[in-house]
Amino acid sequence: MRRLTILGSTGSIGTSTLDVVARHPDRFQAFALTAQAQWQRLMEQCRRFRPVYAVLTDRQAAEALAQALREEDLPTQVLAGEAALAQVASAPEVDTVMAAIVGAAGLVPTLAAAQAGKRILLANKEALVMSGALFMEAVKANGAELLPIDSEHNAVFQCLPGDGRGLAARGVRRILLTASGGPFRTRAPESLEGVTPAEACAHPNWVMGRKISVDSATMMNKGLEVIEAYWLFDAQPEQIQVVIHPQSVIHSMVEYVDGSVLAQLSNPDMRTPIAHALGYPERIDSGVEALDLFRVARLTFEAPDPDRFPCLNLAYQALRAGGTAPAVLNAANEIAVEAFLAEALPFRRIPALIETVLARLPVQAADSLDTVLAADAQARALARRLLSQSEVT
Ligand SMILES: NC(=O)C1=CN([C@@H]2O[C@H](COP(=O)(O)OP(=O)(O)OC[C@H]3O[C@@H](n4cnc5c(N)ncnc54)[C@H](OP(=O)(O)O)[C@@H]3O)[C@@H](O)[C@H]2O)C=CC1
Ligand SMILES: CC(=O)[C@@H](O)[C@H](O)COP(=O)(O)O
Numbered sequence: 149m150r151r152l153t154i155l156g157s158t159g160s161i162g163t164s165t166l167d168v169v170a171r172h173p174d175r176f177q178a179f180a181l182t183a184q185a186q187w188q189r190l191m192e193q194c195r196r197f198r199p200v201y202a203v204l205t206d207r208q209a210a211e212a213l214a215q216a217l218r219e220e221d222l223p224t225q226v227l228a229g230e231a232a233l234a235q236v237a238s239a240p241e242v243d244t245v246m247a248a249i250v251g252a253a254g255l256v257p258t259l260a261a262a263q264a265g266k267r268i269l270l271a272n273k274e275a276l277v278m279s280g281a282l283f284m285e286a287v288k289a290n291g292a293e294l295l296p297i298d299s300e301h302n303a304v305f306q307c308l309p310g311d312g313r314g315l316a317a318r319g320v321r322r323i324l325l326t327a328s329g330g331p332f333r334t335r336a337p338e339s340l341e342g343v344t345p346a347e348a349c350a351h352p353n354w355v356m357g358r359k360i361s362v363d364s365a366t367m368m369n370k371g372l373e374v375i376e377a378y379w380l381f382d383a384q385p386e387q388i389q390v391v392i393h394p395q396s397v398i399h400s401m402v403e404y405v406d407g408s409v410l411a412q413l414s415n416p417d418m419r420t421p422i423a424h425a426l427g428y429p430e431r432i433d434s435g436v437e438a439l440d441l442f443r444v445a446r447l448t449f450e451a452p453d454p455d456r457f458p459c460l461n462l463a464y465q466a467l468r469a470g471g472t473a474p475a476v477l478n479a480a481n482e483i484a485v486e487a488f489l490a491e492a493l494p495f496r497r498i499p500a501l502i503e504t505v506l507a508r509l510p511v512q513a514a515d516s517l518d519t520v521l522a523a524d525a526q527a528r529a530l531a532r533r534l535l536s537q538s539e540v541t
């Protein structure tokens with residue numbers, strides 16, 4: 149029986165994870181479920197999965213949940229605040245941690261899981277973008293196991309021989325990361341002037357949280373994923389090629405020196421990579437229906453247009469700059485997306501805000517968590533200042 153902590157259990161990845169868990173009560177048990185503030189949703193999950201702990205970072209929400217649990221005489225204990233996330237991610241009773249908090253807030257608890265030597269199912273790409281070197285070092289030094297959940301990285305993982313050697317030794321020439329191109333792939337850039345959050349979040353193939361949906365629309369999601377692939381697979385930036393594939397059926401590919409290209413295909417439903425990682429190395433039922441290739445009929449590919457999607461280049465630029473640059477990129481992007489969702493920044497100005505923040509902050513060596521968190525805070529402060537001074541709007 150595997151005992152799980154699910155960081156971000158009320159979100160899109162969190163609920164898909166619990167859907168798979170519910171299909172295998174003989175294999176998985178929820179030890180801790182966590183969220184930020186959505187206590188009613190967490191309460192429903194407590195009723196169904198009876199975790200030992202439920203964590204809410206918002207203290208008022210935690211109080212409301214504790215009260216509701218008492219009224220129904222349920223045994224789950226409630227913990228409040230950010231430190232409790234790291235506590236349940238590193239608890240000795242836990243062997244597997246699903247890291248599915250969105251954004252930089254996922255870094256500290258996911259790193260705590262790595263330091264405690266857990267099996268980590270990594271959905272939270274921002275943690276790796278911010279602190280790739282430190283994170284991978286913590287995984288290695290503490291015997292943790294890292295299984296990618298992000299659909300592209302899970303696909304690459306499935307297409308690589310599992311012998312742990314470097315890419316060159318495994319005969320890999322390139323990683324081909326597929327991208328849907330998002331909801332605005334074919335729209336003229338000028339027509340995107342007044343797009344609304346609802347339009348940007350209407351992803352053509354995936355149902356996801358709002359932040360990652362906006363990232364898909366700008367293709368910053370793919371930029372973050374290039375950085376994620378760099379760290380996960382120890383690849384050079386030039387070895388990671390983004391390929392637009394609007395159907396989102398091929399989730400990524402690995403090209404070998406002999407000319408072979410291996411791909412992983414499935415319906416676009418995150419329960420497939422989640423079940424793959426939960427059961428690994430066994431294959432377990434995910435509830436996802438079989439892929440009907442006759443219905444799919446066509447698989448097409450396009451090169452990304454850098455003028456249409458400037459965020460992709462900003463991410464390559466930050467990756468090549470190294471040190472704290474990816475953490476700065478990520479922080480500026482989080483503020484830009486938050487402002488866009490609050491209708492305080494036009495969609496087309498998102499790249500300009502990120503570019504300005506990247507240009508104004510010096511790159512430092514990302515040699516400690518404190519340095520990374522300080523760079524994150526500095527980038528957020530600068531992005532907020534630029535927004536309040538209307539410098540990029
Ligand atoms: N959704 C998808 O299909 C995919 C997602 N990912 C990645 O997985 C991660 C999660 O994405 P997704 O599920 O879409 O996001 P959602 O917005 O749907 O869910 C986010 C979860 O994190 C919690 N949370 C948000 N902010 C905080 C905070 N400051 N402290 C603690 N908990 C917090 C939320 O709690 P509450 O409900 O209380 O707000 C919720 O449980 C992201 O990093 C994303 O890039 C990767 C590939 C695919
Ligand atoms: C499901 C998943 O992994 C997302 O990251 C997805 O890839 C987003 O789609 P885009 O390819 O449009 O960014």
Ligand SMILES: [Mn+2]
Pocket residue numbers: 298299300373
């Ligand atoms: Mn992805």
